Amino acid sequence: xxxxxxxxxxxxxxxxxxxxxxxxxxxxxxxxxxxxxxxxxxxxxxxxxxxxxxxxxxxxxxxxxxxxxxxxxxxxxxxxxxxxxxxxxxxxxxxxxxxxxxxxxxxxxxxxxxxxxxxxxxxxxxxxxxxxxxxxxxxxxxxxxxxxxxxxxxxxxxxxxxxxxxxxxxxxxxxxxxxxxxxxxxxxxxxxxx
Amino acid sequence: xxxxxxxxxxxxxxxxxxxxxxxxxxxxxxxxxxxxxxxxxxxxxxxxxxxxxxxxxxxxxxxxxxxxxxxxxxxxxxxxxxxxxxxxxxxxxxxxxxxxxxxxxxxxxxxxxxxxxxxxxxxxxxxxxxxxxxxxxxxxxxxxxxxxxxxxxxxxxxxxxxx
Numbered sequence: 001x002x003x004x005x006x007x008x009x010x011x012x013x014x015x016x017x018x019x020x021x022x023x024x025x026x027x028x029x030x031x032x033x034x035x036x037x038x039x040x041x042x043x044x045x046x047x048x049x050x051x052x053x054x055x056x057x058x059x060x061x062x063x064x065x066x067x068x069x070x071x072x073x074x075x076x077x078x079x080x081x082x083x084x085x086x087x088x089x090x091x092x093x094x095x096x097x098x099x100x101x102x103x104x105x106x107x108x109x110x111x112x113x114x115x116x117x118x119x120x121x122x123x124x125x126x127x128x129x130x131x132x133x134x135x136x137x138x139x140x141x142x143x144x145x146x147x148x149x150x151x152x153x154x155x156x157x158x159x160x161x162x163x164x165x166x167x168x169x170x171x172x173x174x175x176x177x178x179x180x181x182x183x184x185x186x187x188x189x190x191x192x193x194x
Numbered sequence: 195x196x197x198x199x200x201x202x203x204x205x206x207x208x209x210x211x212x213x214x215x216x217x218x219x220x221x222x223x224x225x226x227x228x229x230x231x232x233x234x235x236x237x238x239x240x241x242x243x244x245x246x247x248x249x250x251x252x253x254x255x256x257x258x259x260x261x262x263x264x265x266x267x268x269x270x271x272x273x274x275x276x277x278x279x280x281x282x283x284x285x286x287x288x289x290x291x292x293x294x295x296x297x298x299x300x301x302x303x304x305x306x307x308x309x310x311x312x313x314x315x316x317x318x319x320x321x322x323x324x325x326x327x328x329x330x331x332x333x334x335x336x337x338x339x340x341x342x343x344x345x346x347x348x349x350x351x352x353x354x355x356x357x
């Protein structure tokens with residue numbers, strides 16, 4: 001849910017990184033945090049388990065600049081990917097303006113990707129959203145791994161509509177900012193339409 | 195489907211919120227008073243947070259409220275309208291207004307849980323009044339306000355954000 005504060009001249013939007021466990025959602029956010037100018041980013045908050053698995057969420061606020069006198073701020077969240085944290089995932093989707101789905105390119109994670117997209121659709125519905133209408137970007141992560149599936153095959157299995165697709169290697173930043181820019185553009189374009 | 199039109203805070207709303215928050219801060223002898231929405235977006239704040247980061251605080255407080263609400267529903271409650279976290283020096287008092295907005299008060303030994311709870315209760319109605327003005331307008335007019343603010347944004351404007 002976009003939040004427009006006329007007093008502070010700010011537009012705030014919420015973007016959620018979703019996907020199967022260990023797919024690289026947190027790595028995307030960490031890369032963005034690492035490579036964003038100090039004055040444009042806030043504190044990165046990670047609520048993780050002792051073994052560094054996301055327990056509740058990661059949170060990173062970034063500020064992009066001003067349009068028409070309004071500061072544009074984006075709150076980036078990740079969800080915990082592990083299946084049994086479903087209640088937490090549903091909570092984090094509340095008030096979302098756009099979703100990035102981070103798919104794991106490894107063949108052995110094929111079913112996990114499909115299940116996670118279905119889980120996204122269900123949890124969005126529970127929050128009153130429709131995945132076919134929401135700004136949405138698909139990222140194929142871990143392209144560098146030897147067991148990576150062909151991008152065409154992944155597209156065929158995972159693409160829901162005409163959403164933009166980006167290939168990525170989040171550990172070295174490939175495709176991370178392209179994905180982010182794409183979802184931000186879709187969110188702002190969607191705001192303009194409303 | 196739920197409307198995806200967001201919350202819009204006008205300058206007069208902000209001034210109205212600040213007026214109540216300043217009274218609450220003084221009367222409760224608290225350090226910091228913060229109003230945010232359930233998604234962790236900041237609405238208004240007054241007092242001294244020291245080195246604290248208000249954006250991080252807002253996000254974590256909203257996460258806290260969301261998780262607690264999930265717990266409440268699991269045991270058959272709709273919500274827990276008040277949360278209290280006691281620290282060695284500073285403590286946090288969190289309450290929900292109209293089930294949409296979060297009021298967070300930070301206080302130390304210059305105040306007490308009883309006093310904060312009493313003052314929050316006394317100002318809750320006033321705050322709910324302002325919140326309802328915002329929410330009621332949200333039902334009808336915020337789409338046009340959003341359009342007014344963003345309607346003339348071009349693709350070039352969006353590209354320019356990325357330098």
